[in-house]
Structure formats: C-alpha cells, structure tokens
Amino acid sequence: MRYTGRMAQYWLLKSEPESFSIDTMRAAHTTRWSGVRNYQARNYMRTIQVGDLCLFYHSNVGIHTGVTGVVQVTAPVALDETALDPAQPYFDAACTPQKCAWECVEVTFVEQFKQVIPLTLLKANPALEGMPLLQKGSRLSVQPVSKKHFEEVLLMRTE
C-alpha cells in the first residue's frame, strides 16, 4: 500500500501484544486507543489529527519486539471512557465525565506487515538515526515519528 493525499503527521503506537496485538487490531478493524496513562503520551495524543498514520509497535516480546503494521487515525481525540469505569484496569478515580485527564483517538487498521520489523534491524539502520523509539530510556507509548523515518520503516517491510 502506498500513502498519498493530505499532509499527515506520523506517530508510533506501542502495545504489548499480550494485551492488544496487531492481529487483534486487524480483527477489530477500528478501535479507540484507550488506556494511555502518561501525561507526555497524552499530550502527544492531543496533537494527533484525523488522517495521521501510526506505526504499530509490539513491545516487550523479546525477538518479536518491533513494528508490525500501520493504523490510521479516524476520529479525533476525546474522553477516554475506560477511565470512568471501575471495572476497567485503567480506571482512574479522579476522573469524571466532565473532567478527566485521559483522552484517546480512534484508529483503523491499514496494514499488517508479513513479518515484524524487529527492533534490532531498526537500530541497525543508519537512516533511522535520531528516531525517538531508538533513544535510550524511551518508554512513551505514543510518540512522534518524522515523515522521513516513517517512510524509511515502510521501505524495510517485506509487504
């Protein structure tokens, strides 16, 4: 798939596949990217716009760690309702429907790579130098990706 059209911004969304994988994402087709409970990640989320493209990253899975696909933002940032529900793991007692720190966007599945692009390969690619994901200590589950780096990652996929 090629990406053309309006000027988009690019992001990387992290998920442990045990809790939400690219397979689940593909099956769901569309989902709200809920559960982000970090202010810096939340701040990035607030600047995400409909049409923006996101690399889908599997974290914390050893050699399977890496970029697994692409999703696209299909609805703007809004209240993360999982913060209001005491039954949810991401419940936040400080949140009310009127006032809540946590927000999320809706994303829609675009593509799943035939093979994961592993973190080791990303790190070995000089064209990805400076990518926030590759910085030491980088833990943000929502982080920006430059157009150059986004396109470079797509060049590394097998499909």
Next chain:
DNA sequence: GCCAACGTTGGC
C-alpha cells in the same frame, strides 16, 4: 528474571 530509566507519590 534482571535492572536501568523514567514517572509518581508523599513526607518534610
């Protein structure tokens, strides 16, 4: 499972 890096909490 280890542990470095980072974030949050709370006593003072």
Next chain:
DNA sequence: GCCAACGTTGGC
C-alpha cells in the same frame, strides 16, 4: 519545592 522511596516500562 526537594528528594527518597516506590512503581512501571521494556530491552536484554
């Protein structure tokens, strides 16, 4: 507002 203690993330 400082900072020690604690909790979480995530690569390895």
